[in-house]
Amino acid sequence: MTVRVLVVDDHPLYREGLVTAISTMAGKEVVGEAADGAEAVRLAAELVPDVVVMDLHMPVLNGVDATRQVTTDHPSIAVLVLTMLENDESVFAAVRAGARGYLLKGADRAEIGRALDGVSHGEVVFSAAIATRVLSYFAAGRSGPELAPFPELTDREREILDLVARGLTNAAIARQLVVSDKTVRNHVSNVFAKLHVAGRAEAVARARDAGLGQ
Template identity: 35%
Template sequence: MKQTTIMIVDDHALVREGITKILSLEQRFQVVAEASTGRQAIELCRSRRPDIVLLDINLPDINGIEVCKTIKSDFPSTGIIALTIHDQDEYIIEMIRNGISAYLLKDVSPDQLINTILQVAEGKSFISPSLTAKIFSQINKLSTRPVESRPRGLTEREIEVLGLVAKGNSNKSIARKLFISEKTVKNHLTNIFQKLEVSDRTQAALLAIKEKIVEI
């Protein structure tokens, strides 16, 4: 069985120790590095090449946003999970824009932490449900990229639907605004999810930000 290798980045030794103990209960995981600063995290990522990085935002030298940007630039396939106390909109959006796969608050349960790592290892994204409303609130301020770009092969109508999904509209609301049936909306969403290779509305919105299908 191939193990998922993990690096823990947090400036508190007790936090790192606690996370390591939790992850040691899962045979599919192997903690290969721990870092207490941003620079150390970048150096260890280059030498140990972990599959997943659990990254705090508050670090004594370089903040987690810059660390995330550097690691994703050097190792695009590395999955980064923000694990922090911060639930402010600006932190969430900036981390998403710089390539994180998941955003968790530190009061997350051990089971949720393990499940999120497993999801990210499979190439999926996850945001704590308590933060979803904040994300949609920010996305609601976005402007849509010109349809001529046709990112990911999306049609003009699919981009319209995605834009309304990103603004938190329900299927019924989208149908009313576009003068189409709810069944047609569902069909469009099925196509959108397939083209974006996601499984739900939140993941579609996150990917739309990352790939600038919608822009802040």
């Protein structure tokens, strides 16, 4: 059976090279390519590929949120993350969003090919370095996937989003964090921009869906 693949990456040269590499693999067919997360969601619905190869750091809609939407709307589609981001927050956020695989961009053709086969058959696939860290993390009794929703946010921005989701006003947040109202407003604006939300209500809904504001 041919594995149908949608390639998602905002860097044209890397995406082109990846499309070429996957197209030459036995039993693989690239059915589409996207340059941002929103386009990925749209094409996943239109093309229904077996696997979406997803970068994480992208414009319009980031890869974690795109992964969540694709896997929620189309449980049969496997998402294989292929990214330069190797921090724990990014790994666990992607897994929590529904990704079945996580490779770093240093992966060679053979590793990518094996991962495509694996996730398309329901397996969970990590690159060796990531797998070692994930196993160590859980062996230490930590709940990794719950740790860091919205990896694109800084720790301070995530803290402020949590307080927004708890219903605090900017002024109340400023008093609690002992910072100026203007500082809070700037952070809130940055959060809205990074999450691509239109306003406070949408940000609160997204935050609560991700477990913040409890």
